[in-house]
Amino acid sequence: MRPFPVSTAAGDKRSYYRLFSGYVLAMVSTGVAVVALSVLAFRIAGEDAGAVIGTALSIKMLAYVLGAPLAAAYLSAVPRRPLMVGLDLLRAGAIFALPFVTHVWQIYALVFLFTLCSAAFTPAYQASVPHLLPDPDAYATSLARSRVASELEGAVSPLIAAALFLALSLRGVFLAAMSGFLLSALLIASARLPTPTPRTGALATVFDGFRRLFSNRALRGLPPLALGVGAASAMVMVNTVVLVQGDYTLPEEATALALGVFGLGSVAGALALPPLLRRAPERALMLAGGATMAGALALGTFAQLYATLLALWAAIGLGAALASAPAASLIRRAVEPEAHQTVYAAWFSWSAASMGIGYAAAGWLGATISLEATFAALAVFAAAAAGLAALLWPALAPRPTTP
Structure with missing residues (x-):
């Protein structure tokens, strides 16, 4: 039996599919633009391109952490359809400008602008879907659909970029990515999206989103679980190449396969x-996902075979999906509709920060101690995160109230 009431509004599946199609187009276009950005960085910075890309990714993480809650607060009263269309157009403009840059700082500025728009777009999308799909089963399916699309985007976008480079110049690839955002804007413009309830006090709204996330009894388990997801996912993303090509002395294709298996698990x-x-x-489900990640990391200390690593990476991907994907469903039912966007933004920001912490920990530990010890340390951290979530989280969540 569901602990929270669910809206019985009719919803609008046609608008949802248009919104979702625009969301997927934007994701794929982002992936294509990232590949093109790597080529552009090499043309501008040469052998320093790696440092440029690393700095750009750090800027991206910072923009996600800071931009999502601030954008949700200051833009929460803006009707979502013009807001999301405008964000798509701004992202298209940023990509259009990239091939014309001549200095590294210009890349950083455009990446920051682009990421700020993405940080505002994603919570607005997440807050719109529950209104378009009020049925719990349909909404659960939409969460799965979004997660699958996100994982497939990571595999498909580089292939699309490679195909585009066979026929187009670098500027043409950027223009193709820009066209994806323009088409996304057209799709969203044709959808009927809910109008948010105006809220006063932007900075108060920022803190209100985090306050609800951390103090609402039904949501208290989300922050520690996000830290566990960040630690486990970072172990995969940061140290796969070291394990596969260093310890196992396998070729680059084996690294790609291992990362692909992680995605398949998700x-x-x-x-x-x-x-x-x-x-x-x-x-x-989320606690089971946290336990799965911790167990897989612990078993990683004994992984001597590549096949074993593949199985563990699949388990971590599975656990990460279970531990994080249901969060949107829980927020939808635990928080009043007018606060959805700010709480989604707080969750988005906290998740990005957790990934940043995980990247730093996995990279630093892997470089200073053995990978076996890194597995063990991150396993303890993930287990502690899951245990803390279980302690903070009541088994029966209450009906939504203002915390």
């Missing part, structure tokens, strides 16, 4: 969500 977890959410509460 896709499997996402596809399993709709039926699982009909049988178990979010809390149980």
Whole structure:
């Protein structure tokens, strides 16, 4: 039995599919632009391109952490359709300008602008979907669909970029990515999206989103679980190449396969969500995901074979999907509709910060101690995160109230 009431509004599936199509187009266009940006960085900075890309990714993480809650606060009263269309157009403009830059600082400025727009776009998308799909099963399926699309984007976008480079110049590839955002804007412009309830006090709204995330009894388990997801995912993203090509002395293709298996595990977890959410509460699924990640990391200390690593990476991907994807469903039911966007933004920001902490920990530990010890340290951290979530999280969440 669901602990929170669910809206019985009719919803608008046609608008949802237009919104989702625009969301996917924007994701793919972002992936293509990232590949083109790597080529551009090499043309401008030469052998220092790696430092340029690393700095750009750091700027991207900072923009996500700071930009999402601020954008949600200052833009929460703006009707979502013109807001999201405008953000797509701004992103298209940033990509259009990239091929014309001549200095590294210009790349950083455009990446920051682009990422700020993405940080505002994603919470607005997340806050719109529950209104378009009020049925719990349809909404659970939409969460799975978004997770699968996100994982597939990581694999498909580089292939699309490679195909575009066979036929187009660098500027042409950027223009193709820009066209994706323009088409996304057209799709969203044709959808009927809910109008948010105006809220006063932008800075107060920022803090209100985080306050609700950390103090609402039904959501208290989300922040520690996000830290566990960040630690486990970072171990995969940062140290796969070291393990595969260093310890196992395998070729680059084996690294790509290992990362692909991690993605497949995440896709499997996402596809399993709709039926699982009909049988178990979010809390149980998310804690199970946290335990799965911690267990896989612990077993990693004994991974001597490449096949074993593949199995562990699939388990971590599965656990990460279970531990994070249901969060949007929980926020939807635990928070009043007028606060959805700010709480989604706080969750988005906290998740990005958790990934940043995980990247730093996995990279620093892997470089200073053995990878076996890194596995063990991150396993303890992930287990502690899951344990803290279980302690802070009541087994039966209350009905939504203003905390």
